[in-house]
Amino acid sequence: MSEKLSPGEARAPGHSYQEAIKKDASEPPASFLTESYEFLGDADIPYANYTSKDYADAEFEKMWPKVWQMACREEHIAETGDYQVYDIGELSVIVTRTESMQIKAYYNACMHRGTALKSPGDNGFCESFRCPFHGWVYSLEGELIDLPEDWDFPHVKGDSHNLREVLVDTWGGFVFVNFDPNAEALSEYLGVLPEHFKDFNIDDRYIETHVCKRLPVNWKAAEEAFMEAYHVKETHAGGAEFSEPVTTYDVFPENVNRFIHTVGSLNPRMPKAPSQQELMQMLWGRRGPADGTCPVVPEGMTARDVYARVVQQQLGASYDQDFSGYSTAQTLDSIEYFLFPNLFIFPGLTLPMVYRFRPDKDDPDYSYFDLYFLRPKHPEKQPPPPPEPLMLDIEDSYTQSEGLGFLGAVYDQDTDNMAAQTRGFKTSAKSGQALGNYQEVRARHLQQRVGDYLKK
Amino acid sequence: MSEIIHEPLALNSSEVLELEGESVLLCNSGGSHFAIRNQCTHQNSPLAGGRVRNGFISCPLHGVRFDLSTGEPRGTLTRVPVKTYGVRDEDGMIVISN
Structure with a gap:
């Protein structure tokens, strides 16, 4: 506990996201180096915000008809x-x-x-x-x-x-x-988004995969499940030591927030840092082709930079394009922007998702999640037409979608938490959820923006 | 079983044929040929003239979309699939069978 700091000033041990990417061989976009955290309070978020029909009705009356x-x-x-x-x-x-x-x-x-x-x-x-x-x-x-x-x-x-x-x-x-x-x-509503996306040509992408799933949780709790990387260690890594990603959390006026976390960089909490070659071996084992030979990291280079080039070449071969203009951070990192109230855009190369969440119109305990993969269009070839969405019900696994690849199982892990959270909202002896000041600030931002509309 | 033999159609086009007294719509969607009954199951109007794209035909009257391979409708205007016919390629010609 960092008792001498004001609320919201504490950060994870070790280097920040911005410090990490400054070590990359290629220059990251300037917007990645921006920090825009603001302490937004530490009061509990009432569970009624998620479970109350009256609250959901107020959202339908005062918020949804007013937002882009x-x-x-x-x-x-x-x-x-x-x-x-x-x-x-x-x-x-x-x-x-x-x-x-x-x-x-x-x-x-x-x-x-x-x-x-x-x-x-x-x-x-x-x-x-x-x-x-x-x-x-x-x-x-x-x-x-x-x-x-x-x-x-x-x-x-x-x-x-x-x-x-x-x-x-x-x-x-x-x-x-x-x-x-x-x-x-x-x-005006988009705020910093156009400026932050100027290096990504997000309009030159096409929908490769579209899955629409019914979720057993309120739309805001569903969104909040994807707004922090705090859950990664437990939900996606089984609690493995040193699996915490190095992440920046930023809030921009009035409707935008984001996280970006590193992929393939050293976790500064490790007591004995692995060599760059050992790190490369770990990256290769995770996502490299099983039949390939792990590249040697040249002296003075990082595994992350070498791995980024490999990923660019792999994806370049798959999509018949040249991705060498992407920086290491653009290529590897999990870059997630949120536009209030319900759109998430990942403009990075490796993780190309777009999320859209919508409430169930009759029951605040349920929502709908459209999950898209957007890939860069070929400069000359006509992209395929948008696919018909694969409709999944609550009990259906994301792994039914071939297009999601290894991420299908990851989304199942996220979904498993959702029904449990809805049940817990209703049995909890406490009236609201506690949020981390830094890592969960985006959830608080979402709640405050909804509140802004409900007060109007 | 009856058959009709027909030349391949232009991309994303359709043509009305007759098979044992039934009006059949042969469609070429994205290079693949499909044959369906030329009657929408929503309000019985002909499907001829409907736009063929991406494995679907849109009824020209109210826009109900039918999956050309299964005949299944999309949306809520009808729940009844449209009849489909067998289609095969023989020596560059399209053979439609019931």
């Missing part, structure tokens, strides 16, 4: 007439590509008697939106273009019954919607 949220990727609606339905709570929006290749978003409800025009979560193609009830037809631009038996509707005039638009904008290949017509611009 990712509806899909641009490649989901690549051609005129492509559409994607995005559902959040009782709200549903159709995002589509118009004749002029604009992206537009409409409330998913016929202006006649309210029938949803498209099924929940649906995607596909249509030349116009035709209501299956009475056949009212809307153009891709949202105009009512066919009103059957129009003699009976003298009160439907001009554009009075065109589809109602929802705010839509794009960044990084993601399509965002906001149900609040007076919302701040997406570019």
